[in-house]
Amino acid sequence: MSAVAGQVAGPGEPGAPLLEVRDLGVSFLRRGRPPVRAVEGVSFTVEAGRTVGLVGESGSGKSVTALSIMGLLPRRGVATAGDVRLAGESLVGLPDAALREIRGRDVAMVFQDPMSSLNPVVTVGLQLTEVLRRHRGLSRPAAREAGVALLDRVGIPDSRRRMSSFPHQLSGGMRQRALLAMAVACRPRLLIADEPTTALDVTIQAQILELLAELVRDAGTALLLITHDLGVVAGVCDEVHVMYSGRIVESASRRDLFRAPRHPYTHGLLGSIPRLDTPRGTRLEAIPGSPTQVLAWERGCAFQPRCGHALDVCAERSPELVDTGRHRLRCHNPVGDPVGARS
Amino acid sequence: MTGPPLTPVPASGPAALSPGALPLPEDEVRATLKGDAWRRLRRDPMAIVGAVLVVGFVGVALAAPLIAPYSPTETPGLGQVTPTTIPGPSSEHWLGLDNLGRDEFSRIVWGARQSLVVGVVSLLLGATVGIVLGLLAGAVGGWVDVVVMRVTDVMLAVPGLLFAIGVAALLGASLLSVMIAIAVINVPIFARLLRGSMLSVRESDYVVATRSLGISPGRVVFGHVLPNSLSPVLVQGTLTLATAIVDAAALAFLGLSGTDPAVPEWGRMLAETQRFLASAPHLAIFPGLAIVAAALGFTLLGESLREALDPKYRR
Amino acid sequence: MLRFVVRRLLLLVPILLGLSITLFAWVRALPGGPAVALLGERATPDAVARVNALYGFDRPIWEQYLAYLARVVRGDLGTSTTTRQPVVDELVRLFPATIELTLLALVLAVGIGVPLGYLAARRHHTWVDNLSVVGSLVGVTIPVFFLGFILKYVFAVRLGWLPASGRQDARLFTDHPTGFYVLDGFLVGRPDVAWDAFLHLVLPAVALATIPLAIIARITRAAVLDVLGEDYVRTAEAKGLTRRTVSRRHVLRNALLPVVTVTGLQTGLLLAGAVLTETVFAFPGVGSFLVDAIFQRDYAVIQGFILVIAVIVVLVNLLVDIAYGLIDPRIRVAA
Numbered sequence: 001m002s003a004v005a006g007q008v009a010g011p012g013e014p015g016a017p018l019l020e021v022r023d024l025g026v027s028f029l030r031r032g033r034p035p036v037r038a039v040e041g042v043s044f045t046v047e048a049g050r051t052v053g054l055v056g057e058s059g060s061g062k063s064v065t066a067l068s069i070m071g072l073l074p075r076r077g078v079a080t081a082g083d084v085r086l087a088g089e090s091l092v093g094l095p096d097a098a099l100r101e102i103r104g105r106d107v108a109m110v111f112q113d114p115m116s117s118l119n120p121v122v123t124v125g126l127q128l129t130e131v132l133r134r135h136r137g138l139s140r141p142a143a144r145e146a147g148v149a150l151l152d153r154v155g156i157p158d159s160r161r162r163m164s165s166f167p168h169q170l171s172g173g174m175r176q177r178a179l180l181a182m183a184v185a186c187r188p189r190l191l192i193a194d195e196p197t198t199a200l201d202v203t204i205q206a207q208i209l210e211l212l213a214e215l216v217r218d219a220g221t222a223l224l225l226i227t228h229d230l231g232v233v234a235g236v237c238d239e240v241h242v243m244y245s246g247r248i249v250e251s252a253s254r255r256d257l258f259r260a261p262r263h264p265y266t267h268g269l270l271g272s273i274p275r276l277d278t279p280r281g282t283r284l285e286a287i288p289g290s291p292t293q294v295l296a297w298e299r300g301c302a303f304q305p306r307c308g309h310a311l312d313v314c315a316e317r318s319p320e321l322v323d324t325g326r327h328r329l330r331c332h333n334p335v336g337d338p339v340g341a342r343s
Numbered sequence: 344m345t346g347p348p349l350t351p352v353p354a355s356g357p358a359a360l361s362p363g364a365l366p367l368p369e370d371e372v373r374a375t376l377k378g379d380a381w382r383r384l385r386r387d388p389m390a391i392v393g394a395v396l397v398v399g400f401v402g403v404a405l406a407a408p409l410i411a412p413y414s415p416t417e418t419p420g421l422g423q424v425t426p427t428t429i430p431g432p433s434s435e436h437w438l439g440l441d442n443l444g445r446d447e448f449s450r451i452v453w454g455a456r457q458s459l460v461v462g463v464v465s466l467l468l469g470a471t472v473g474i475v476l477g478l479l480a481g482a483v484g485g486w487v488d489v490v491v492m493r494v495t496d497v498m499l500a501v502p503g504l505l506f507a508i509g510v511a512a513l514l515g516a517s518l519l520s521v522m523i524a525i526a527v528i529n530v531p532i533f534a535r536l537l538r539g540s541m542l543s544v545r546e547s548d549y550v551v552a553t554r555s556l557g558i559s560p561g562r563v564v565f566g567h568v569l570p571n572s573l574s575p576v577l578v579q580g581t582l583t584l585a586t587a588i589v590d591a592a593a594l595a596f597l598g599l600s601g602t603d604p605a606v607p608e609w610g611r612m613l614a615e616t617q618r619f620l621a622s623a624p625h626l627a628i629f630p631g632l633a634i635v636a637a638a639l640g641f642t643l644l645g646e647s648l649r650e651a652l653d654p655k656y657r658r
Numbered sequence: 659m660l661r662f663v664v665r666r667l668l669l670l671v672p673i674l675l676g677l678s679i680t681l682f683a684w685v686r687a688l689p690g691g692p693a694v695a696l697l698g699e700r701a702t703p704d705a706v707a708r709v710n711a712l713y714g715f716d717r718p719i720w721e722q723y724l725a726y727l728a729r730v731v732r733g734d735l736g737t738s739t740t741t742r743q744p745v746v747d748e749l750v751r752l753f754p755a756t757i758e759l760t761l762l763a764l765v766l767a768v769g770i771g772v773p774l775g776y777l778a779a780r781r782h783h784t785w786v787d788n789l790s791v792v793g794s795l796v797g798v799t800i801p802v803f804f805l806g807f808i809l810k811y812v813f814a815v816r817l818g819w820l821p822a823s824g825r826q827d828a829r830l831f832t833d834h835p836t837g838f839y840v841l842d843g844f845l846v847g848r849p850d851v852a853w854d855a856f857l858h859l860v861l862p863a864v865a866l867a868t869i870p871l872a873i874i875a876r877i878t879r880a881a882v883l884d885v886l887g888e889d890y891v892r893t894a895e896a897k898g899l900t901r902r903t904v905s906r907r908h909v910l911r912n913a914l915l916p917v918v919t920v921t922g923l924q925t926g927l928l929l930a931g932a933v934l935t936e937t938v939f940a941f942p943g944v945g946s947f948l949v950d951a952i953f954q955r956d957y958a959v960i961q962g963f964i965l966v967i968a969v970i971v972v973l974v975n976l977l978v979d980i981a982y983g984l985i986d987p988r989i990r991v992a993a
Contacts, residue, residue, distance in 0.1 A: 101898060104897040131898075
């Protein structure tokens with residue numbers, strides 16, 4: 001099992017989580033201007049068979065984190081720091097050929113927009129069988145049969161005929177199903193889903209999420225779900241990490257996060273979701289302001305300008321990630337603490 | 344053989360992997376579009392080279408009487424020219440002499456004036472007519488639009504140079520014919536451009552709103568379409584000037600610009616000196632280089648303008 | 659798909675009509691009128707009057723137009739005042755030369771332009787890419803007649819590697835069954851003749867190919883760059899497919915679509931450029947004959963040749979359009 005051969009270590013590795021992200025940092029270099037630090041000091045793990053949610057607004061760095069794990073960021077103009085390990089083997093610095101072995105076979109990814117994620121001039125069937133033939137070495141007829149079975153599995157009707165359809169002949173929901181089929185075709189051990197339902201109609205969203213949950217459950221696949229929608233997280237994930245301006249600001253199990261969110265940002269996010277039992281006429285609570293990207297954490301906490309819980313120290317010193325047992329928090333003054341108790 | 348450089352396929356689809364797709368930091372929000380364009384232009388090497396060539400060309404053309412040591416018809420070197428030898432560049436005559444003993448440098452300089460006039464006049468003529476037609480087609484719509492579209496279709500179906508040849512042959516060989524011919528072949532380009540601008544503005548939500556408020560179409564045209572079309576027209580105009588210079592030279596090369604010896608034209612100079620290629624290549628090289636330099640200047644400038652004015656356009 | 663083709667064909671009709679009207683009007687607008695076009699500039703007023711009566715040039719204009727249209731459809735484009743031969747005959751005699759030239763130029767333009775554009779796109783932001791951008795801009799701007807001169811001077815006059823003019827060495831005299839000299843050489847069992855004909859094609863074809871090459875390289879580069887940024891390429895990468903598969907099936911298959919269209923559109927440029935190129939290289943094709951006709955005021959030839967060239971361009975554009983519809987499944991297969 002060497003990194004060169006691209007073989008992922010078996011479950012025999014004692015105690016090693018399936019995916020381990022350690023201190024990941026990603027900066028985009030710009031000509032003549034300071035680099036944009038999209039991700040900084042991000043660390044989390046995904047255990048085999050578990051579902052982990054990565055939550056944040058656009059610009060929080062969640063997608064960049066996912067792309068970095070997959071090694072899909074461009075080589076030029078991007079500086080990466082930290083480590084990403086899949087079943088104990090480091091993915092950072094692996095040669096291109098090795099990464100291509102791992103992608104699609106051990107780790108797979110689905111993206112946000114199903115229309116643009118499919119090659120418009122190639123049939124759905126071919127886009128499906130190419131993964132099967134690439135990683136499982138199937139012959140053409142065998143791959144076609146497996147493809148039909150996969151389309152059935154993801155709930156696409158008339159699957160045999162659909163194999164020769166082109167993407168533009170399918171609806172948005174069906175396209176995303178097809179993409180899910182391509183992702184799980186080789187039974188990867190980890191599936192990363194980046195906003196898989198955001199581009200879809202509301203009615204379809206629930207169906208796709210259900211399908212996703214079903215697929216990972218049946219195959220025992222670990223899932224890293226990236227979204228801005230806390231509702232999605234609540235239904236699917238075992239653990240949640242909340243990101244803001246490139247850093248993780250809160251991590252907890254699903255129960256703990258939703259029952260008692262401690263970071264003011266998480267608290268605000270949950271508070272801004274309208275609930276069925278909210279009396280009519282109650283104002284929606286929005287978090288004022290919008291995230292910045294430049295030097296966000298240089299002058300203290302990045303969330304401070306928008307935080308209703310901010311103390312003076314929040315504008316001076318950037319908070320560290322602290323483990324309180326049930327939560328990991330990056331905050332000088334979390335919700336639920338008496339004001340001034342932390343310094 | 345020229346045509347405006349075809350526009351590459353416009354960028355489509357999210358390019359989420361490029362750093363440029365990330366939101367810009369707030370403290371770098373640009374003040375004006377023009378200011379930002381100017382800044383980009385200043386730093387662009389292509390724009391600088393283009394500008395240098397253009398300024399050089401225009402400068403030489405305007406200052407011809409001051410720069411050229413001789414008039415285009417003077418023959419200072421008559422004695423030095425024999426049927427077998429035509430002197431090349433020397434300290435006395437920087438670009439050498441031509442087969443009639445005239446100073447080549449002066450002729451090139453005076454030729455610049457020619458090319459500039461022809462280029463600018465035909466551009467202005469063609470652009471004006473084209474813009475008016477395009478605006479009419481877009482604004483009035485209906486059969487006017489259909490007619491304009493069909494006519495431009497036909498005009499664009501014939502290769503530009505051939506059409507120009509036809510027009511110039513029709514009007515008789517003269518400089519004026521060349522100017523008119525080139526203006527004519529550029530009309531459909533500008534007409535289509537403005538029609539497109541007009542149509543897209545017409546459909547925009549903003550304009551639909553103004554219509555419901557009863558604002559006159561004239562205000563819409565002058566207040567909204569024209570300012571929005573300014574950038575593409577500027578870019579197209581610059582690029583068209585480049586092709587006009589080359590097309591004019593081509594028509595002159597074919598003898599359609601008349602044979603007045605007092606008016607040197609780079610294209611015609613190339614045609615007249617074809618037979619001296621072996622003995623006096625400098626007679627063909629210098630006019631040719633001049634054409635390339637002038638046209639290249641405007642092309643480079645036009646391309647950099649296009650990139651500077653449209654932030655989404657990738658070169 | 660069928661609807662697509664039919665619609666394109668219908669669009670053809672007004673364009674062809676428009677072309678014929680334009681050229682018809684062109685001759686009528688000449689100083690002296692169509693009689694002068696027939697007889698030449700030195701016609702006496704008597705002769706002009708006789709011709710007017712004979713050919714019905716005094717008839718109502720629309721009647722004349724219909725008669726003209728009828729003649730054109732029948733293949734009668736008039737008679738050349740310089741060679742006294744029917745214009746159509748001259749066209750048929752000369753077209754093979756121009757076709758050989760244009761074909762070779764097209765092959766060069768595509769064969770060099772596409773790989774160049776692809777390479778430049780893959781090496782985006784490196785010196786290779788920047789050089790190609792500048793190179794294609796220069797290539798588009800250089801007047802083909804000047805380029806012809808330079809090529810002639812360097813390769814024919816100075817280096818003597820290639821012939822400077824004509825289609826064939828005058829000393830090699832053979833039959834020409836098809837009019838395509840390179841082909842004929844093989845048909846009559848004289849490969850040396852074919853080779854000689856080919857050598858004569860090289861310089862003019864290179865000069866002619868330059869502008870289309872620059873354009874094709876540029877469009878290819880732009881198309882490949884666009885496609886490289888598309889989500890489906892990212893999906894292909896995420897699937898762990900080999901570089902080759904991603905390049906062929908996902909990048910190129912999409913990027914080459916606009917390239918096909920652009921290549922087809924180069925026909926017009928090539929034919930127009932052939933006019934100038936043939937003049938520079940004294941290559942006896944349609945182009946140089948047309949230029950001579952301009953100098954000689956042979957209006958029948960000018961009108962007839964331009965009409966035919968324009969019709970060819972329009973037809974080729976139509977074919978390219980249809981071909982594109984066949985290649986792109988979004989058009990070929992209804993949603």
